[in-house]
Amino acid sequence: MPRDAEGSRYFYQSAPELPGGAVDVLVIGGAAAACFAALEAAKAGLQVLMLDKGIVGRSGSTPTSGSAPAVCFPQYVSPSNPESDSLERFFEDLRATGELVNDPRLVRVFVDEAPRRVLDTANMGVRYVRTPDGRFRQHATMGHTRPRTLTPIGRSRSVLGTLRRELLHRGVRIVERTAAVRLLVEDGQVAGVVGLDVLTGQVRVFPARAVVVAGGSATALFPYQSASFLTTGDAWVLGYEAGARLANVEFMEFTLIPKLGRTIIPSGGISPYLTFGGKLYDRHGERILKRYDPERMEGASRGTIVYAVYSEMQAGRGPITNEPADFNEAQWHEVPDITQRLDALGHDYRNEQFEWVPALHTCLGGMLVDAEAWTGVPGLWAAGESASTIHGANRLSSCAIPDCYVFGARAGRAAARHALRTYQPGPAAPGQAAREAEALRAHFSTNGEQPADLYQRIREVAWSSLGLSRDAAGLHNALAEIDALRRVPVAVADTASLVKAVEVRSLLQTAEFVARAAQARTESRGQHHRTDFPARDDERWLRWVVLQRSEQGVQVSAAPIPSPEPALQD
Ligand SMILES: Cc1cc2nc3c(=O)[nH]c(=O)nc-3n(C[C@H](O)[C@H](O)[C@H](O)COP(=O)(O)OP(=O)(O)OC[C@H]3O[C@@H](n4cnc5c(N)ncnc54)[C@H](O)[C@@H]3O)c2cc1C
Structure with missing residues (x-):
């Protein structure tokens, strides 16, 4: 094992500083919210650095997601048509789904600004499915009273690939495989980040005039989760330790995902399976929903269905499984993200059962922020699943990705404004990384x-x-x-x-x-x-x-x- 000058094992060794000393805006994270924050800050002509524990565009929940955004385009609204969507209706849907504990001021900002941020992605090169007359095609997803959800062609791979290209084009510096482990606070002001290289174990100090935390939430907290790259609550802890307040962290969104033996299958969840006629059975072959919502059965709300599966497992009536005979070829065709993964594992899903387990899908709270995504701590902003913004107690489907765009961009802009009027911290002090x-x-x-x-x-x-x-x-x-x-x-x-x-x-x-x-x-x-x-x-x-x-x-x-x-x- 290599050792440094003091005889410590190499993996605790400090690393040389980046040339150039402090950066203007440092963004923690490398997914939807972080990309938008970094891009906005870079548009102000500032020096921006992204620090990602994984690889930018490949880490966090965003890459596993469909990256489908829900918006109400004001230009599609027809005030004379009572069936038409409206910004107010979208606002009401978000408030009702969030069970009134989301921040109404931020919900308004979101409803108003989300169309422009989605258009930003289209202008950068993301292609969305369109109608024959050239409009964005929108469909109604769970909880929306009007069709609002767009489909990006190539899903998150194409969205994140486009954002990454744009970041490089705008000169954003990227440090990957480095986890932020502490925020530096000087005189009550956030002044940089301590990073840990997760491949070598080297510790580095990154002084910065302003910091945006967009490090996701804590998808690793539960044994099962729908995302494939797991966040471990680092972002919330970093903010909390620097003095930020957290809110709504008791609210989490669980879904059901397939499990095969010991292998869980990260995926978008159970909604499509149920929509196309799937049913859920306990170990004795009984339909479990009979005990929870005998009228609506598998048509009950996602909350009821997930709760039913969890309770049955806790009561020892698991595993909860599907029944292959319930589905024909056309129905299997409608759930490709599940069948492709089962195929890859060599599972004959047409004839053999698989299990469904409750999985953490998204965390709905986080750092309490204002409409500029400011945490109240000088020099510190937060966005995406690191922050508590529009969701409240429940998430309206397809609203997390545009939330990352809107408040990521706002965080980046506000952090840039702050950096422009803040005294520049110098490079890290000699020996600081070693300490x-x-x-x-x-x-x-x-x-x-x-x-x-x-x-x-x-x-x-x-x-x-x-x-x-x-x-x-x-x-x-x-x-x-x-x-x-x-x-x-x-x-x-x-x-x-x-x-x-x-x-x-x-x-x-x-x-x-x-x-x-x-x-x-x-x-x-x-x-x-x-x-x-x-x-x-x-x-x-x-x-x-x-x-x-x-x-x-x-x-x-x-x-x-x-x-x-x-x-x-x-
Ligand atoms: C399967 C699935 C499907 C979904 N589908 C949709 C959908 O279609 N539409 C929708 O609106 N929402 C969807 N969601 C929700 C949405 O994808 C997420 O809420 C959103 O992507 C969160 O983005 P984020 O940028 O806040 O965080 P994440 O995407 O979780 O990214 C966190 C980033 O922070 C980095 N990071 C973590 N810790 C550290 C650290 N200590 N130091 C440095 N970097 C760190 C990670 O490496 C990562 O880059 C889905 C979620 C899942 C799981």
Whole structure:
């Protein structure tokens, strides 16, 4: 194992600084929200650096998604036609789906601005399916009262490929395979980022005048998830540690995904399978929905269906499976993202069953931000799944991607404005990276539990107590288990285990956020299902649960939701 001058193992070694000292705007992340933030900041002619734990355009939830955006184009609105869409109707759909705990001011901004950001992608070269008269073809997806969802040709691969090309064209510098592990704060102002090279374990310091966190959320928190690249809550933890407030983190969106033996199959979820006539059975061959919604059966809401599968599994009646005889060739043809993956695994889905399991799809809360995506901490903005913006308790389908575009762009613009009037921090101080590497090393030891084992145990706690069914006793136990896991010494022997150990720290902190917020919200709303408080309680809970760092740990409070701005003109 190579060693540095002080005899430390190489994987804790500090790395040389980037030439040129501080950058103007540093964007953490490499997916939808980060790309839009970096592009907007670069348009101001500033020096922009993207820091991605993975590879820009290939990491995060965005690449697994369909990248289908939902918008209401004002030019397609026909005020004299009562069937026509309108900005106000879209606003109402978002508010209703979010069960009124989304930020109405941000929802208005979103509805108004999303068409322009989607047109930006078209102008950069993304092609969308069009009607014969040249309009964008839009269809109604789950929860929308009007057709609004566009289909990008080539899905996320083409969208992200286009964004990456544009970033390079605009001179954005990209540092990949480097995880942000700490935000530098000087005199109350965010002044840069400490990064960990996940391949070599080297620690680097990146001074910056302004930082945008667009590092996604915490899709790794549960044992099953629909995205293929897993985020570990780093973004929320980075913001929280720098003083940002978090809200709505108790709200998560679960879907169902196929599972074959021990292999889970990341995919867009169960909606198309049910739409085309799929049914769900327990281990005795009984239709499970009979026990939850006997009238609508598989036509029930996604929340009910996912909850039913989770409850059946917990009651020992799993695995929950399909029945191949329910589907003919034409129906299989309608679910290609599932059949292609089953085919690749050599599974004869026409004749053999497979399992459906609840999977975390998206996190709906995050850093509390204003309409400029500002966190309230000088020098720090947040967007995409790192922030709490338009979703509230539930996500209206196809609105996450345009949310990343709108608030990513706003974050990038505001960060650029800030950078232009801020004193430029100098390059990293001599020895600063070495000190950061030392501080990181202090968290871990050479003996102790394997971080990969701890990672699994956090997920087991999340699955049993923080998932689709929550109650006071379970949340109390979860917090006790999180506390106990924090005290376990973590063994770090090489770069891979160092990276895992850093992720374990983030996941533990994230699990605590979710448990504390879920504990505080003594009602049921969205997929936050409290068995001890089964009803939605608008009288007490049209409020946000806000988390903030304090000397005693996570401080929990309830905050009023701001009033909506006046209606937009169509
Ligand atoms: C299967 C699936 C299908 C979906 N389909 C749609 C759809 O069609 N339409 C829609 O609107 N929404 C859809 N969604 C939701 C949507 O894709 C996501 O909400 C959105 O892509 C999130 O984008 P993001 O940029 O915020 O984060 P992510 O896409 O999650 O990206 C996070 C980025 O941050 C980086 N990162 C993480 N930690 C660090 C760190 N410590 N340091 C540096 N970088 C870090 C990651 O490498 C990654 O680049 C879907 C989601 C899934 C899972």
